[in-house]
Amino acid sequence: MAVVAKDEASTSSGRKRLNVLAAATETFMKSGFLGANMDEIAVASGVSKQTVYKNFRSKEALFIEVVTAMMGEADLRVHTAPMEPDSMETLERYLFAYAHRQLSVALTPALMQLRRLVIGELARFPDLARILHERGPQRAISVLADVFKRLEAQGLLTCPDATLAAIHFNWLFMAEPVNRAMLLGDDGLPSDAEMRRFAKEAVRVFLAAYGSKAP
């Protein structure tokens, strides 16, 4: 009865489970929750339908696992510890690097489709949308606000409400490309050059409003 923490991919059953998750991810992302077909998922997994239902109670349960797994992966990529501004030459360069990094990591076809999927299923799965909000925009803003508080203590910023400042900075570069991606599809995703421009201009506006005037 020794509980050995086996890697999921080491056993045959574990691999099959991962295959199902992968195939379900693709299918749900392509067709949505109602549009997805459990038979198709089983076939794409190279696994019998029985095995699908051995690993996942129902279509709903599978959907929830797919979405939370995707959010977990996204978390790892998006929220690695942000470099400290001290180590950067200037505040401006730090803010630019942060913005550019967030744009590069968040504006991927997979993450945008995940966002569309969760928004479209808000009524059926409100918890998933809440989690996506908490671990996505809300968390980014919260982390940013902490950084801004320290920067204000150092006299580099003037932001009485650090959270509001973080909201402003975050959306100054994120809002337009995310909105385009939501409504125009992956064709609306910005090139790297466009990302740099969004980042650069957001930093300019942000520092004009929140930068300390005293040199």
Add this chain to the structure above:
Amino acid sequence: MAVVAKDEASTSSGRKRLNVLAAATETFMKSGFLGANMDEIAVASGVSKQTVYKNFRSKEALFIEVVTAMMGEADLRVHTAPMEPDSMETLERYLFAYAHRQLSVALTPALMQLRRLVIGELARFPDLARILHERGPQRAISVLADVFKRLEAQGLLTCPDATLAAIHFNWLFMAEPVNRAMLLGDDGLPSDAEMRRFAKEAVRVFLAAYGSKAP
């Protein structure tokens, strides 16, 4: 064969058609495209299923009419001619009034649900999403950019790229509440006091970055 432009609500058939549209709107908004049921729509319309299909070729066609009709109504409310800044006491007051008005008009449960619906159906109805983008954010930004160009000519703003300035201003007050509404549902909608705060702070940041320094 005289084509008389009859008001749709004046004839019995016309009224029935409008009833179907209204019921379909409610059902699609509640259940999404795949989740909606044509029998339910017929019953809610007080009309037989036959009559539904006499007026609309298919479920898809009905959905498209419902969404475009909603976008048309929204257009009327959101994009009434913006007051001219000249008539306002100060630029700051003008910008605040504009932002507050946009927030009040756009952040309604119906419009947010329409947005969720269209985003969720992007793959199935890409044209609807494109139209929503053109007549929503893109149009607001375009109108704003024209105003900003005039204001710059008057020396009240400094914005070499008026469209970028419009993007920044628009999302400074819109992005956070819209994002919350998308992921948290109608509970996330801001109160009037919160709208005023978003508007006021957006104006402050915007003017710090784009306001003319010369008094």
Add this chain to the structure above:
DNA sequence: TGACAATCATACTGGACCGTCTAGTTTCGT
């Protein structure tokens, strides 16, 4: 009034699909 079009209630067709069951086969631990 009478003919004709619209509408109604309802049944039906054809198909999709979730989740279960069955019977036979493979894999795995011991």
Add this chain to the structure above:
DNA sequence: ACGAAACTAGACGGTCCAGTATGATTGTCA
């Protein structure tokens, strides 16, 4: 090697649903 557990392919029950067909009923207009 052997028994248990997992797996497979496929069928199936039950349900749902878009769209059509039917035959009766109502409303409209000459």
